[in-house]
Amino acid sequence: MGSAGGFLAYMEGIGEFWRGILTFIMENRQRIMEYTLNHFSLVLTVLALSLALWVSVGILISRNDKTANAVMGISNILFCIPSISLFGLFITIPYLGLGRRSAALALLLYAMMPLVRNVYKGIKSVDRYVLESGRGMGMSAAQILFHIQIPLAWPVVFAGIRVTVVLITGIATVATFIGERNLGRLIHHGLTRSNSQMIVAGALLVSLMALLLDFLMGLVEKKITSPGLRE
Amino acid sequence: MIELEGLTKHYPNSKKPAVDDFSLKMAEGETCVFVGPSGCGKTTILRMINRLVEPTSGSIRIDGKDVLSADQDQLRRNMGYVIQQIGLLPHRTVRDNVALVPRLLGWAEERTLKRVQELLGLVGLDPEETGGKYPHQLSGGQMQRVGVARAMAADPPIMLMDEPFGAVDPIVRSRLQDEFLQIQHSFNKTICFVTHDIDEAMKMGDKVAIINEGKLVQHGTPMEVLSQPAGPFVRNLLGEDRGVKLLDLTKCQDLMRRDEGLLQKLQGNPCTIGALQPVKAALEVMLRKDCDTVTVLRGDRAVGALTWQEIKGHIHGLSGEDHEL
Numbered sequence: 001m002g003s004a005g006g007f008l009a010y011m012e013g014i015g016e017f018w019r020g021i022l023t024f025i026m027e028n029r030q031r032i033m034e035y036t037l038n039h040f041s042l043v044l045t046v047l048a049l050s051l052a053l054w055v056s057v058g059i060l061i062s063r064n065d066k067t068a069n070a071v072m073g074i075s076n077i078l079f080c081i082p083s084i085s086l087f088g089l090f091i092t093i094p095y096l097g098l099g100r101r102s103a104a105l106a107l108l109l110y111a112m113m114p115l116v117r118n119v120y121k122g123i124k125s126v127d128r129y130v131l132e133s134g135r136g137m138g139m140s141a142a143q144i145l146f147h148i149q150i151p152l153a154w155p156v157v158f159a160g161i162r163v164t165v166v167l168i169t170g171i172a173t174v175a176t177f178i179g180e181r182n183l184g185r186l187i188h189h190g191l192t193r194s195n196s197q198m199i200v201a202g203a204l205l206v207s208l209m210a211l212l213l214d215f216l217m218g219l220v221e222k223k224i225t226s227p228g229l230r231e
Numbered sequence: 232m233i234e235l236e237g238l239t240k241h242y243p244n245s246k247k248p249a250v251d252d253f254s255l256k257m258a259e260g261e262t263c264v265f266v267g268p269s270g271c272g273k274t275t276i277l278r279m280i281n282r283l284v285e286p287t288s289g290s291i292r293i294d295g296k297d298v299l300s301a302d303q304d305q306l307r308r309n310m311g312y313v314i315q316q317i318g319l320l321p322h323r324t325v326r327d328n329v330a331l332v333p334r335l336l337g338w339a340e341e342r343t344l345k346r347v348q349e350l351l352g353l354v355g356l357d358p359e360e361t362g363g364k365y366p367h368q369l370s371g372g373q374m375q376r377v378g379v380a381r382a383m384a385a386d387p388p389i390m391l392m393d394e395p396f397g398a399v400d401p402i403v404r405s406r407l408q409d410e411f412l413q414i415q416h417s418f419n420k421t422i423c424f425v426t427h428d429i430d431e432a433m434k435m436g437d438k439v440a441i442i443n444e445g446k447l448v449q450h451g452t453p454m455e456v457l458s459q460p461a462g463p464f465v466r467n468l469l470g471e472d473r474g475v476k477l478l479d480l481t482k483c484q485d486l487m488r489r490d491e492g493l494l495q496k497l498q499g500n501p502c503t504i505g506a507l508q509p510v511k512a513a514l515e516v517m518l519r520k521d522c523d524t525v526t527v528l529r530g531d532r533a534v535g536a537l538t539w540q541e542i543k544g545h546i547h548g549l550s551g552e553d554h555e556l
């Protein structure tokens with residue numbers, strides 16, 4: 001009897017907790033909307049920049065194994081720097097300073113590892129006989145790149161893009177410490193005020209955003225990948 | 232005409248050259264089969280002709296023009312290439328695979344699609360059913376057919392075919408060979424055909440080039456090679472049944488005796504054979520029906536006769552002193 005009552009009370013407590021979170025979100029919806037939009041726009045900016053930059057780098061290094069090893073070594077090292085110290089480092093650099101530029105640059109560097117590596121791996125994994133038949137039929141190097149290597153690398157490249165999206169959505173929360181008004185702020189403030197509902201609300205919204213972006217990417221991937229590559 | 236002269240390829244880090252001072256002429260419209268054991272340099276020779284591999288030394292001329300100073304991509308678009316591993320583009324449909332070179336050459340789309348349709352039919356694939364499929368949905372034999380169709384797409388005067396029927400079982404291979412011979416009869420292309428199957432070489436080649444360790448060991452018609460093998464390597468490659476292979480290449484009409492008196496005597500002979508059949512088939516008739524003389528027919532008319540003695544004499548005559556055949 002006692003334990004059943006305890007269980008009920010416990011369940012009620014949980015219900016209470018989640019209701020609290022919902023109430024919190026509803027009551028602060030304006031602020032949360034602002035944070036969400038900021039967060040989203042930072043992620044999209046970084047995603048666009050890193051696709052343009054790192055996909056190109058990945059393609060370029062696939063032509064030369066020595067450069068490839070050096071570049072991927074660098075990307076690994078960058079990836080291992082704790083995000084908070086990277087953000088902290090950038091705000092001391094004059095042009096970057098507090099705010100979006102530092103945040104975007106740091107996230108761009110984190111995106112390097114998964115993107116460059118997957119583009120490189122994807123291009124390198126293209127069957128050499130498929131390449132040879134393309135060359136043997138008189139395709140130019142550019143035609144081979146755009147009509148064979150990139151389309152065949154797509155699934156691997158896309159896996160990298162999806163990891164990157166989830167990754168930068170998560171790390172972007174830390175940019176709140178350098179002045180970004182995004183969902184990280186909920187977590188940050190929740191921590192300083194010991195407000196667990198606030199922390200959970202922030203974490204929840206960040207995960208939802210990551211899941212949503214990943215889902216959208218999945219749709220794009222399905223649309224772009226040739227049916228010939230889906231067994 | 233393709234002329235290879237002193238062609239040599241020394242791959243880096245290998246002791247012996249893969250192709251060693253190789254000289255050969257191929258006439259226009261001729262099928263030349265390169266045959267030899269695995270690793271003897273057949274693929275390397277083909278890849279030098281379309282410049283996927285740069286020769287260490289020597290020259291390649293096509294119709295008198297030096298290949299090594301031609302524009303690579305242009306050269307390759309005018310040379311059909313069937314690679315040993317087939318190498319279809321997995322992300323493209325069969326139709327798009329075959330359309331590849333015509334599109335590279337900038338053909339109008341309508342013309343390209345019509346050509347693709349025609350070619351798929353030619354290599355025995357149903358254009359409607361197969362055209363929209365992706366390579367992974369095809370059987371090995373179908374993939375090889377697509378590979379051949381793709382190489383023929385822009386109607387190149389020269390075809391390089393590296394074991395084009397290698398990846399299929401003997402029955403399908405034999406059918407593909409027959410179909411290809413038929414196609415070749417009506418298109419008259421210059422074909423470099425690589426195989427390590429000596430029977431395929433004899434069947435497909437106007438000329439056969441036998442290669443060992445990168446060197447040309449013998450070059451001639453199948454008949455010449457079979458009747459005068461140049462040394463033990465060729466004899467070994469041809470196998471113990473050289474005589475039977477010879478009879479497979481000789482048509483009954485070329486060996487038969489046109490003797491009216493004999494034909495008169497043979498009236499009602501149950502042993503008959505078509506004039507265009509190989510002599511080997513006549514031998515089979517003799518063995519099966521237990522007779523020494525076969526009447527050769529053209530249509531219903533008896534045009535000649537083949538006797539067991541003649542067949543024996545033919546083999547001995549062609550193979551010279553090599554009595555242990």
Ligand SMILES: Nc1ncnc2c1ncn2[C@@H]1O[C@H](COP(=O)(O)OP(=O)(O)OP(=O)(O)O)[C@@H](O)[C@H]1O
Pocket residue numbers: 242243245249268269270271272273274275276315427
């Ligand atoms: N890219 C390469 N680099 C170094 N050596 C090579 C290369 N390609 C081929 N070789 C070597 O050159 C020799 C001839 O090879 P090639 O592929 O021309 O033989 P092949 O007659 O086509 O054999 P197979 O019947 O097995 O296809 C072999 O000893 C092979 O190991």
Ligand SMILES: [Mg+2]
Pocket residue numbers: 273274275315393
């Ligand atoms: Mg080979």
